[in-house]
Amino acid sequence: MISQHLPVLQVVLPLISAPICLIIRSGKVAWAIAVMVTWAALAGALMLLAEVLRTGPISYALGGWPAPWGIEYRIDLLSAFVLVTVSAIGAIVIVFARASVAREIPSDRVYLFYVMYLLYFTGLLGIAVTGDAFNLFVFLEIASLSSYVLISLGKDRRALTASFRYLIMGTIGATFYIIGVGLMYMMTGTLNMADLASRLPGMLHLRTIEMALAFITVGLSLKLALVPLHFWLPNAYTYAPSAVSVFLAATSTKIAVYALIRTLYTVFGGAAVFAAMPIDEMLLGFGMLAMIAASVVAIFQDDVKRLLAYSSVSQVGYMVLGLSLGTAEGLSGSIVHIFNHAMMKALLFMAIGCVVYRVGAVRFHEIAGFGRRMPITAAAMLIGGLSLIGAPLTVGFVTKWMLLEAAFAKGWWPVMAVIVTSGLLALIYVWRLVELAYFRAPAPAVQVVGEAPLGMLAPLLVLAAINLVFGIDGTMTSGLALDAARALMGPAP
Amino acid sequence: MTAPLFSLFNYWLVVVLMMIGFYVVIAQGNLVKKLFGLNIFQVSVFVLYISMGKVEGGTAPIITTGDRLYTNPLPSVLILTAIVVGVATLSLGLALVVRIRDAFGTIEEDEIEAQEGEPT
Numbered sequence: 001m002i003s004q005h006l007p008v009l010q011v012v013l014p015l016i017s018a019p020i021c022l023i024i025r026s027g028k029v030a031w032a033i034a035v036m037v038t039w040a041a042l043a044g045a046l047m048l049l050a051e052v053l054r055t056g057p058i059s060y061a062l063g064g065w066p067a068p069w070g071i072e073y074r075i076d077l078l079s080a081f082v083l084v085t086v087s088a089i090g091a092i093v094i095v096f097a098r099a100s101v102a103r104e105i106p107s108d109r110v111y112l113f114y115v116m117y118l119l120y121f122t123g124l125l126g127i128a129v130t131g132d133a134f135n136l137f138v139f140l141e142i143a144s145l146s147s148y149v150l151i152s153l154g155k156d157r158r159a160l161t162a163s164f165r166y167l168i169m170g171t172i173g174a175t176f177y178i179i180g181v182g183l184m185y186m187m188t189g190t191l192n193m194a195d196l197a198s199r200l201p202g203m204l205h206l207r208t209i210e211m212a213l214a215f216i217t218v219g220l221s222l223k224l225a226l227v228p229l230h231f232w233l234p235n236a237y238t239y240a241p242s243a244v245s246v247f248l249a250a251t252s253t254k255i256a257v258y259a260l261i262r263t264l265y266t267v268f269g270g271a272a273v274f275a276a277m278p279i280d281e282m283l284l285g286f287g288m289l290a291m292i293a294a295s296v297v298a299i300f301q302d303d304v305k306r307l308l309a310y311s312s313v314s315q316v317g318y319m320v321l322g323l324s325l326g327t328a329e330g331l332s333g334s335i336v337h338i339f340n341h342a343m344m345k346a347l348l349f350m351a352i353g354c355v356v357y358r359v360g361a362v363r364f365h366e367i368a369g370f371g372r373r374m375p376i377t378a379a380a381m382l383i384g385g386l387s388l389i390g391a392p393l394t395v396g397f398v399t400k401w402m403l404l405e406a407a408f409a410k411g412w413w414p415v416m417a418v419i420v421t422s423g424l425l426a427l428i429y430v431w432r433l434v435e436l437a438y439f440r441a442p443a444p445a446v447q448v449v450g451e452a453p454l455g456m457l458a459p460l461l462v463l464a465a466i467n468l469v470f471g472i473d474g475t476m477t478s479g480l481a482l483d484a485a486r487a488l489m490g491p492a493p
Numbered sequence: 494m495t496a497p498l499f500s501l502f503n504y505w506l507v508v509v510l511m512m513i514g515f516y517v518v519i520a521q522g523n524l525v526k527k528l529f530g531l532n533i534f535q536v537s538v539f540v541l542y543i544s545m546g547k548v549e550g551g552t553a554p555i556i557t558t559g560d561r562l563y564t565n566p567l568p569s570v571l572i573l574t575a576i577v578v579g580v581a582t583l584s585l586g587l588a589l590v591v592r593i594r595d596a597f598g599t600i601e602e603d604e605i606e607a608q609e610g611e612p613t
Contacts, residue, residue: 138578168528178538307598440587
């Protein structure tokens with residue numbers, strides 16, 4: 001009985017528990033509720049994934065109104081994959097958040113942090129389950145509005161301006177998205193994605209539909225921080241509280257990539273729209289630009305969180321590059337990177353979160369030599385760094401390999417060169433982190449600190465293990481991603 | 494198609510409003526003015542949705558006896574949701590501006606940028 005309503009429970013559970021936390025006004029209770037909810041969501045997501053693998057896509061009519069009139073929640077392999085990724089990150093980060101938040105956010109505001117955390121979580125899961133284009137906008141805004149609040153909780157006053165800029169950019173992005181959806185509705189009279197997909201193919205040459213696609217692509221590109229629309233991201237990640245940086249870095253751009261894949265492939269039919277409009281070439285170009293330019297900028301940062309933020313911008317390039325190749329292999333590289341990058345960036349931001357907890361700083365000269373005092377944290381950061389480079393035995397390698405293979409299949413040598421170059425650039429900035437942690441004389445503030453508490457180390461080690469396990473044997477994630485990509489591409493022509 | 498200019502009057506209005514709003518967001522240095530530009534930008538989309546649902550000569554979609562031409566209610570309902578999102582965005586933005594003024598003592602973007610180099 002319950003399992004039948006799992007798709008909607010994914011959204012309803014965190015949505016209801018958020019105001020409950022608000023009423024209770026206790027940081028400790030709110031944390032306990034958030035732990036239960038996120039782990040329940042993870043269990044639900046895994047059950048949904050198993051169900052989808054067994055029986056194929058699940059369709060859930062919200063309130064009993066059948067699609068296309070009612071809002072349909074539709075869970076296919078891609079949605080289930082993203083659901084598992086997002087809820088796993090949510091469940092792991094909430095454990096980490098307790099100590100980190102207690103240190104960085106005034107105690108009278110801690111419960112508000114968990115309220116926003118749950119709302120953000122709701123938005124992310126909602127984007128993944130919904131099969132309705134307008135409903136996606138609503139969840140996108142739930143996620144965005146709560147993330148603005150989460151960022152503004154940062155200690156540094158620049159967190160406020162970072163949050164404000166993100167609010168302006170994010171709202172423009174979301175508004176562009178609804179303009180696009182509106183134009184599609186004007187021509188097709190429907191908002192259901194499956195229904196749109198069946199009606200759009202004959203209309204791709206119409207100016208209105210072209211404009212709709214342009215608005216949606218630009219809007220979502222703002223949300224996923226595709227170069228040159230990424231200016232909101234570095235400050236937002238840098239000045240947000242550590243736990244927020246972890247959660248945002250692991251999920252916010254990824255969920256926007258998911259929305260873009262959903263729109264381009266499910267709604268607009270992938271190959272057909274790429275043939276009708278040069279959207280794939282444009283995304284390919286900007287993706288490659290992101291991979292190179294953002295990596296170069298990352299090399300010159302002297303703030304670890306900012307360095308990682310620019311690295312995120314460059315990693316978004318990988319995902320956009322994968323989906324712009326227009327083949328099942330490329331798309332699967334993109335999808336698997338949603339999972340892989342979520343895990344590696346969460347690991348890295350969590351490691352720096354541990355350093356912030358002990359040392360209270362993120363700039364290079366203030367935390368130099370922390371590897372000697374915090375060996376476990378530094379080792380975890382090393383694993384995350386190797387993953388970022390794409391070293392074998394880490395999840396980063398799985399992505400690189402799949403993207404290289406996809407580019408090779410198309411015979412696009414320049415694209416392969418860009419992928420390799422970007423990996424080498426990552427090597428430089430990761431080396432700077434390694435050198436910082438191990439080879440520099442410890443800064444005065446570092447000399448007196450010890451390892452981070454167990455409550456923060458445990459989730460850190462879990463993430464490190466995920467990075468290694470799914471790197472050593474990437475067949476499960478890559479297999480799932482390939483199946484999801486094939487399902488999105490539709491039957492082979 | 495007797496008067497193409499006026500038959501598309503609503504859409505002209507949408508484009509003009511949208512550009513005014515967008516321009517204000519980009520050109521204004523004052524954070525509050527920026528937010529209101531953003532709001533005008535969003536409102537133009539509301540007009541776009543409501544215009545597309547309007548059926549000429551149609552009335553409100555209320556069940557009455559007899560066949561009556563009525564306007565498509567769905568876009569209006571969607572916009573009700575979008576208005577809520579817009580209000581939430583505006584109020585959150587204004588709340589942030591209040592906090593920014595407390596922290597920086599100004600809401601002019603260039604003056605804030607000048608201070609951002611220095612840590613708190």
